[in-house]
Amino acid sequence: MQFIDLKTQYQAYKAEIDAAMAEVVMSTQFIMGPAVHEFEKEMAAYIGVKHAIGCTSGTDALLLAMMALGVRPGDEVLVPDFTFFATAEMVSLLGAVPVFVDVDERTYNMDPSDLKRKITARSKGVIPVSLYGQCADCEEIPGLWMIEDAAQSFGAMRGRNKSGTLTRVATTSFYPAKPLGCYGEGGAVFTNEDALASEIRCLLNQGQRQQYQHARIGINGRLDTLQAAVLRVKLRHLDAELAARQRVAERYTAKLEGAVVTPFIKPGNRSVWAQYTVRVANRDEVREHLKSKGIPTAVHYPVPLHRQEVFACLGVKDESCPVSSKVSGEVVSLPMHPFLTDDEVDQVASALRDVARMPC
Ligand SMILES: *Cc1c(COP(=O)(O)O)cnc(C)c1O
Numbered sequence: 001m002q003f004i005d006l007k008t009q010y011q012a013y014k015a016e017i018d019a020a021m022a023e024v025v026m027s028t029q030f031i032m033g034p035a036v037h038e039f040e041k042e043m044a045a046y047i048g049v050k051h052a053i054g055c056t057s058g059t060d061a062l063l064l065a066m067m068a069l070g071v072r073p074g075d076e077v078l079v080p081d082f083t084f085f086a087t088a089e090m091v092s093l094l095g096a097v098p099v100f101v102d103v104d105e106r107t108y109n110m111d112p113s114d115l116k117r118k119i120t121a122r123s124k125g126v127i128p129v130s131l132y133g134q135c136a137d138c139e140e141i142p143g144l145w146m147i148e149d150a151a152q153s154f155g156a157m158r159g160r161n162k163s164g165t166l167t168r169v170a171t172t173s174f175y176p177a178k179p180l181g182c183y184g185e186g187g188a189v190f191t192n193e194d195a196l197a198s199e200i201r202c203l204l205n206q207g208q209r210q211q212y213q214h215a216r217i218g219i220n221g222r223l224d225t226l227q228a229a230v231l232r233v234k235l236r237h238l239d240a241e242l243a244a245r246q247r248v249a250e251r252y253t254a255k256l257e258g259a260v261v262t263p264f265i266k267p268g269n270r271s272v273w274a275q276y277t278v279r280v281a282n283r284d285e286v287r288e289h290l291k292s293k294g295i296p297t298a299v300h301y302p303v304p305l306h307r308q309e310v311f312a313c314l315g316v317k318d319e320s321c322p323v324s325s326k327v328s329g330e331v332v333s334l335p336m337h338p339f340l341t342d343d344e345v346d347q348v349a350s351a352l353r354d355v356a357r358m359p360c
Contacts, residue, residue: 001294001295001296001335001344001347001348002296002335002337003296003297003298003333003335003336003337004177004335004336004337005337005339005340006176006181008337008339009337009338009339012237012339013233013234013237016233016236017230017233017234020035020229020230020232020233021226021229021230023035023229024225024226024229025226027225029225030224030225030226031222031224031225032222032225033225033228033229034225035225035228035229035232036054036222036223036225036228038228038232039054039223039228039229039231039232039235040052040053040054040188040228042232042235043188043231043235044190046155046162046235046238047154047155047162047163047164047165047190048161048162048165049164049165049170049190049191049192050191050192050193050194050197051189051190051191051192051193051194051196051197052164052188052189052190053188053189053190053197053200053201053204054186054187054188054222054223054228055186055187055188055189055204055221055222055223056185056186056187056204056220056221056222056223057173057175057185057186057187058086058149058151058171058172058173058174058175058178058187059086059089059090059173059187060187060204060219060221061151061171061172061173061187061188061189062086062087062090062127062147062149062171063090063093063094063219063221064171064189064200064203064204064219064221065147065169065170065171065189065200066090066091066094066096066125066147067094067203067218068169068196068199068200068203069125069145069147069168069169069196071091071094071096071124071125072094072095072096072124073094073095073096074095074096074097074122075096075097075122075124075125076096076097076098076099076120076122076123076124077091077096077097077098077099077123077124077125077126077127078098078099078101078110078115078118078119078123078125078126078127078144079091079098079099079100079101079126079127079129079305080100080101080102080103080109080110080127080128080129080131080136080305080324081100081101081102081103081304081305081306081321081324082102082103082108082131082301082304082305082321082323082324082327082328083129083131083149083301083305084129084151084300084301085305085308086151087127087129087149087305088100088305088311091127092310096124097122097314098305098311098314099118099120099123100118100304100305100306100311100314100316100320100321100324101114101115101118101321102114102320102321102322102323102324103131103321103323103324103327104323105323105326105327106264107131107134107136107264107265107266108131108132108277108327108331109128109129109130109131109134109135109136109137110126110128110129110136110137111323112137112139114321115141119141119144123144124144124145125144125145125146125147126141126144126145126146126147127146127147127148127149128146128148128149128167129148129149129151129152130148130149130150130152130153130156130163131152132152132263132271132273132274132275132276132277132300133152133153133156133179133271133272133273133274133275134153134156134263134265134266134269134271135148135150135153135156135157135158135163135166135269136148138158138166138167140167145168145169146167146168146169147167147168147169147170147171148163148164148166148167148170148171149170149171150163150164150170150171150172150190151171151172151173151175151178151187152173152178152179152272152274152275153172153179153271153272153274154172154178154179154180154238154272155179155180155238155239155242155272156269156270156271156272157269157270158268158269159268163272164190165190165192168191168192168193168196169189169190169191169193169196170189170190170191171187171188171189171190172187172188172190173186173187174186174187174188174227174231178274179238179241179242179245179272179273179274180231180234180235180238181234182227182230182231182234183226183227183230184224184226184227185227186223186224186227186228186231187223188223199216202215202216202218203216203218203219203221204218204219204220204221204222205218205220205221205222206218206219206220240338241338242272242273242338244338244339245272245273245336245337245338246270246271246273248273248276248336248337248338248340248345249263249271249273249276249336251342251345251346251349252276252334252345252348252349255345255346255349255350255353256278256349256352256353259352259353259356259358260278260279260280260352260356260358261278261279261280261330261358261359262278263276263277263278273336274336275298275300275333275336276333276334276335276336277300277331277332277333277334278331278332278334278352278356279327279330279331279332279359280330280332280352280356280357280358280359281330281356281357281358281359281360282355282356282357283299283329283330283331283332285355286332286352286355286356287299287332289351289354289355290348290351290352293347293351295334295335295347295348295351296335297332297333297334297335298332298333299331299332299333300331300333301328301331302328302329303328304321304324304325304328306318306320306321306324306325307325330359334348334352335348
């Protein structure tokens with residue numbers, strides 16, 4: 001059994017993907033070829049935002065968004081304690097200081113009341129992360145900018161709005177394992193503001209407004225044409241894949257309720273199920289048992305940000321983020337992709353039921 005089955009997916013769209021990639025190779029327009037612009041238009045229309053800007057990765061998307069917003073050394077940026085490292089890493093790379101906010105015990109997204117407690121006079125912005133595919137709470141806070149890190153939630157909905165449109169700027173990732181993944185590195189930045197969009201386009205092209213006219217210190221953050229060509233094909237199939245993921249998630253939940261802590265999706269939210277993550281009291285034992293039955297699992301994420309070696313200097317204690325400290329020891333992600341069969345889901349659920357113990 002595969003944790004994420006990219007081979008079956010490729011076989012399903014092979015003719016389209018091969019043709020799209022061959023077209024790029026024949027054109028030799030590997031950098032900023034027409035597929036990049038076409039993909040940007042299509043994803044902007046898909047999520048309902050004015051500007052969608054392709055870039056090299058979800059990490060660079062965060063960097064570009066914060067550079068465009070003018071993050072400066074010493075600024076405090078609030079991030080969830082329980083997320084992939086890149087969210088806080090780019091804050092520190094710019095010389096700013098990440099402030100770790102605890103998460104909600106049911107959704108694993110940033111806890112709005114802890115967020116309020118951790119705001120100081122030096123706070124400049126907030127990066128809510130839409131973890132595991134479910135949109136975070138993104139209530140704007142006066143005086144602070146907000147960037148939704150939608151790396152795991154492209155296609156997700158909060159009410160009638162799509163992830164990526166909930167904040168002034170938002171970012172996503174097309175890393176192969178994400179719900180919409182390419183065949184290498186890729187990412188995007190979203191905004192409705194013309195000035196921010198043109199700043200981001202300038203920054204990702206080495207600060208150029210015109211060729212060899214450098215107005216800014218930027219980066220090489222351009223999305224590959226080949227990746228854009230693959231993404232155009234996969235975007236056409238995304239809604240069908242999201243429906244399949246939803247069916248898999250519902251079947252898991254029906255089979256697992258009462259045995260483990262199953263995911264909680266807030267009313268009005270539609271998750272894209274980047275991960276189907278449960279909580280158990282005996283994670284090592286569970287993973288060992290599933291492995292013995294040929295079922296792969298993963299842990300997103302075993303070490304909360306405040307306990308990362310590089311952030312030890314910030315001196316943040318477990319008591320500052322009690323939920324994140326607890327759940328990082330209990331979460332385990334199960335195989336999740338649109339091509340999982342009912343039979344496979346049932347196998348995973350029954351293996352889990354054999355050994356899993358409920359956390360208290
Ligand atoms: C994957 C991920 C990123 C980074 O994306 P890359 O494309 O791998 O750079 C950032 N934030 C979150 C929450 C992620 O899951």
